[in-house]
Amino acid sequence: MAIAGLGAVGKVIARELDKGIPGLALAAVSARNVARATDFVQQLSHAVPVVALEELAGLADIVVECAPPELLPRIALPVLQAGKKLVVLSVGALLAHPGLRETAIEYGGSILVPTGALIGLDAVAAAAEGTIHSVRMTTRKPLRGLAGAPYLEENGIDVASITTPTRIFSGTAREAARGFPANLNVSVALSLAGIGPDRTMLEVWADPTVTRNTHRIEVDADTASFNMTIENIPSENPKTGLITARSAVALLRKLSAPLKVGT
Numbered sequence: 114m115a116i117a118g119l120g121a122v123g124k125v126i127a128r129e130l131d132k133g134i135p136g137l138a139l140a141a142v143s144a145r146n147v148a149r150a151t152d153f154v155q156q157l158s159h160a161v162p163v164v165a166l167e168e169l170a171g172l173a174d175i176v177v178e179c180a181p182p183e184l185l186p187r188i189a190l191p192v193l194q195a196g197k198k199l200v201v202l203s204v205g206a207l208l209a210h211p212g213l214r215e216t217a218i219e220y221g222g223s224i225l226v227p228t229g230a231l232i233g234l235d236a237v238a239a240a241a242e243g244t245i246h247s248v249r250m251t252t253r254k255p256l257r258g259l260a261g262a263p264y265l266e267e268n269g270i271d272v273a274s275i276t277t278p279t280r281i282f283s284g285t286a287r288e289a290a291r292g293f294p295a296n297l298n299v300s301v302a303l304s305l306a307g308i309g310p311d312r313t314m315l316e317v318w319a320d321p322t323v324t325r326n327t328h329r330i331e332v333d334a335d336t337a338s339f340n341m342t343i344e345n346i347p348s349e350n351p352k353t354g355l356i357t358a359r360s361a362v363a364l365l366r367k368l369s370a371p372l373k374v375g376t
């Protein structure tokens with residue numbers, strides 16, 4: 114196992130692997146700040162090398178990508194071309210790189226997307242086996258959970274000046290991935306589990322009254338209608354909910370579990 118990116122998500126996964134996940138052992142990590150990462154891995158019970166992104170695939174059978182989204186191809190290609198497993202957290206970036214799926218097919222690799230900061234992808238995937246009529250999602254974020262998104266700059270929106278809940282975006286998951294590359298991975302994960310990025314509809318609210326990143330999904334299908342809400346407590350990265358890393362750990366634990374629960 115190797116981890117690409119030692120931020121809010123990567124550090125939690127590294128510590129959990131160090132505590133022990135049956136069938137898995139941390140073999141290497143990659144980080145922008147090598148000195149800081151070296152300090153971090155030395156505090157683990159089994160220190161591992163800090164290497165370049167491109168070297169991870171040679172050192173592990175599974176690589177977890179939890180780095181800035183623009184690095185996805187650099188991390189993903191060597192892993193998939195080696196026929197290995199890539200766990201992707203920067204899900205939004207998958208839309209900009211559709212060729213990665215073809216690479217996985219060609220070399221026998223696979224891309225695994227955890228539910229991440231969202232809820233209910235088990236039910237969405239089950240409903241997608243039948244006919245889903247519509248999928249809608251509403252995201253409410255505190256202002257600091259949205260800061261820096263290119264969509265805001267392109268549209269002259271100054272979130273810092275917002276004092277009442279304000280809808281700042283309405284569109285498809287594909288449009289959201291372009292406008293909010295570090296904030297709306299969840300809408301892309303939802304779209305990939307269900308009816309795709311062009312039919313999954315999303316509203317984003319900048320909401321000074323909430324402290325948590327809140328996602329509500331509403332699905333209407335021929336097997337069921339359902340709606341679910343998750344209120345994510347922010348991690349050390351205000352854009353990223355604490356549950357995100359835990360979701361990746363749960364996926365990793367499930368890989369070799371003798372009893373696997375959930376779709």
Ligand SMILES: NC(=O)C1=CN([C@@H]2O[C@H](COP(=O)(O)OP(=O)(O)OC[C@H]3O[C@@H](n4cnc5c(N)ncnc54)[C@H](O)[C@@H]3O)[C@@H](O)[C@H]2O)C=CC1
Pocket residue numbers: 117118119120121122123143144145146166178179180181182184201202203204228229230231294295296298299302350352353354357
């Ligand atoms: N799928 C989901 O539900 C969610 C996905 N995410 C996404 O997961 C990814 C990771 O999130 P966080 O851990 O919160 O981000 P973060 O910003 O805390 O961590 C990213 C880490 O990557 C490191 N990095 C930068 N350049 C690097 C390089 N060249 N080589 C190696 N490492 C490098 C940074 O130094 C940083 O430590 C982000 O793309 C984020 O948008 C976040 C929340 C939910």
Ligand SMILES: O=C([O-])CC(=O)C(=O)O
Pocket residue numbers: 230295296297298299300326327345352353354355357
């Ligand atoms: O809610 C969160 O924790 C993060 C989020 O929306 C995303 O990156 O998709």
